[in-house]
Amino acid sequence: MDLNQMLSEIEGGNDEEIERLLQRYNSENNRTFTFDQKEESLRIKLCQSTLAVLRREVPFSCQRTCLETLRIMSRDKCVLSPVATREGILTLSLSQNGLQEDNLSEEEERVVVEALKCLCNVMFNSPTAQQICVDVQLAPVLCGKLHSADTWHHEVGLFTLRLLFLLSALRPDLRMCLRKDCQAVTLLTKMLEHTLDINWWLTFTAENNERVMEALKALFNLTLNEPEGEEDVRQCRVIVSLLRHVLMLKTETVEKTEELHSHAVNLLNNLPVSCLDGAGRPACASASENLKVKPEIGNTMRNKLVRLMTHVDWGFDIMSGCEEEPRPNPSEDMTEEQKEYEAEKLFKIITELTRHDMIRPMVVRPDGQLGSLEDKLREIANDDDEANNSDSD
Numbered sequence: 001m002d003l004n005q006m007l008s009e010i011e012g013g014n015d016e017e018i019e020r021l022l023q024r025y026n027s028e029n030n031r032t033f034t035f036d037q038k039e040e041s042l043r044i045k046l047c048q049s050t051l052a053v054l055r056r057e058v059p060f061s062c063q064r065t066c067l068e069t070l071r072i073m074s075r076d077k078c079v080l081s082p083v084a085t086r087e088g089i090l091t092l093s094l095s096q097n098g099l100q101e102d103n104l105s106e107e108e109e110r111v112v113v114e115a116l117k118c119l120c121n122v123m124f125n126s127p128t129a130q131q132i133c134v135d136v137q138l139a140p141v142l143c144g145k146l147h148s149a150d151t152w153h154h155e156v157g158l159f160t161l162r163l164l165f166l167l168s169a170l171r172p173d174l175r176m177c178l179r180k181d182c183q184a185v186t187l188l189t190k191m192l193e194h195t196l197d198i199n200w201w202l203t204f205t206a207e208n209n210e211r212v213m214e215a216l217k218a219l220f221n222l223t224l225n226e227p228e229g230e231e232d233v234r235q236c237r238v239i240v241s242l243l244r245h246v247l248m249l250k251t252e253t254v255e256k257t258e259e260l261h262s263h264a265v266n267l268l269n270n271l272p273v274s275c276l277d278g279a280g281r282p283a284c285a286s287a288s289e290n291l292k293v294k295p296e297i298g299n300t301m302r303n304k305l306v307r308l309m310t311h312v313d314w315g316f317d318i319m320s321g322c323e324e325e326p327r328p329n330p331s332e333d334m335t336e337e338q339k340e341y342e343a344e345k346l347f348k349i350i351t352e353l354t355r356h357d358m359i360r361p362m363v364v365r366p367d368g369q370l371g372s373l374e375d376k377l378r379e380i381a382n383d384d385d386e387a388n389n390s391d392s393d
Contacts, residue, residue, distance in 0.1 A: 003042040010049050018053055019062045022069045035076045043079045051082055054091055060107040067095060067114035074121035083122050084129040089136055092119050109153050116159035123166050130170050139167055139174055139182060146187035150194050154207045161214035168221035175222055185222050185235050188215050192242050196249075204251045209260055212246070216263040223270040236275040243268050247301065258304075265308040 006025065010018050025046075035043065050066045050073075058066075070092075073079055082088055095115035104112065119138075122129045133139075142164045149157060164184070168175055178184040192215050195208050204212075219239065227233050246264040251257045268276075296307040331339055353359045361373035 003039055003046060007042065007045055007049060010046075010053075015053075015058050015062050019065045022050070022065045026065065026068045026072060029072050032072065033075050035079075037078075040076075040078050043073055043076065044082060047073050047079055047082045051088055051091055054095065060105075060111050063095060064107065064110045064114055067092075067111065067118055071114060071118045071121060074118055074125065077125045080122060080126045080129065083118070084126040084132065086132050086136065089119075089122070089129060089132045089138075092122070093136065093138065093141070104153060104156075109156060113155045113159060116156070116163055120159060120163050120166060123163070123170065127170075130167075133167060134171060134174060139164075139178055139184075142167070143178065143182035143184050143187055146184070146191055149187075149191040154211070157211050158207075158214060161211060161218060165214055165218040165221065168218055172221075172224075175224070179222050179232075185219065185232075185239075188219050188222075189235060189238050189242065191215055196242065196245060204249050204260075206252050206256065209251045209256055213260055213263050216246075216260075216267050220263070220267045220270060223267065227272060227275075233272070233275065236271045239267065240271060240275050247305075261304060262308055265305065 006021055009021055013021065047070065050069050054063060054066045054070075070083065074083065083092070092115050095111060119133075123133055142160060145160050152160070168178060168184075192212060195212055195215075223236070223239070227236050243264045247261055249257070249260065251260055296303055331342075334342070350359070354361070362370045363373050363376045365371040
């Protein structure tokens with residue numbers, strides 16, 4: 001689809017024509033995740049035009065189509081500049097916040113869901129958008145929505161929780177505000193209690209499972225710091241009780257059950273040991289227990305927990321979690337020529353993997369993120385050249 005022609009038709013078209021054009025664009029690019037760099041400037045203009053349409057009084061169907069277009073374009077970090085502004089974030093926020101969520105029509109629900117998806121994509125891909133979301137007080141708004149969690153439509157609740165998770169993950173400075181000012185831990189705990197109580201002993205539905213996992217991920221971010229005061233400790237004990245039940249639940253598939261239990265164990269690792277009293281039965285290891293069998297092998301709850309957690313300070317191998325027999329050094333009986341041959345062979349394998357981008361040497365940048373070793377060496381070489389030039393001057 002020619003973007004130049006599409007932009008000119010959008011500028012002079014009415015709501016119905018614009019909706020038709022954007023629907024065609026959406027259907028053609030619904031599965032597109034890599035975009036043509038040559039059309040980057042045109043996509044930025046399309047993003048600006050779509051936001052301008054959203055700010056007008058247009059029907060819900062047109063709003064949904066515009067938001068679908070923005071969601072598709074938000075996969076490309078290079079065209080987020082029109083959306084990653086205060087005006088752009090407010091436009092998306094109003095699209096998902098201006099409707100009464102407990103009484104949504106199907107068309108209104110799709111508008112809210114698409115706006116939440118856009119916000120998730122934009123926040124994930126743009127640090128500028130993350131700061132703007134903080135400035136426009138998005139966190140208190142999301143926590144306010146948790147009060148009506150029992151009336152949520154599934155996807156509205158799912159992407160509200162995902163947005164809260166992203167905000168708490170990407171902005172660590174907000175976690176204390178979410179815990180203390182917004183009472184996010186209390187609200188998420190109540191939401192979990194309500195959701196888990198729907199099918200307490202039965203097989204957990206896929207929709208409830210998705211919402212619970214998003215809530216567990218958000219709680220993980222909010223409990224990274226040690227609890228302060230009696231109220232925090234009480235909340236941790238409530239969370240432990242909930243996690244105990246989560247670990248006994250089964251979902252519709254084995255894979256989803258393992259994923260749910262994995263998130264529960266991750267959160268459990270954050271909580272103080274003092275809060276685990278009464279969560280499990282005391283047990284003594286049997287003298288006849290075979291420690292040569294790896295504890296993660298099997299289908300019992302213990303085996304599953306061991307697969308998700310690392311055992312340390314038990315006298316076992318910390319990697320395998322069981323007793324390991326000493327292994328001979330493979331190079332002991334090699335001649336120097338054999339050692340040199342094996343080293344060259346290993347070097348060729350690593351070189352081949354690097355050439356095909358299957359592995360890549362990395363370094364940790366000052367901001368804590370992984371960066372390319374090649375880029376780092378290039379920076380060092382440039383710094384040395386600049387230093388030599390300044391010395392010669």
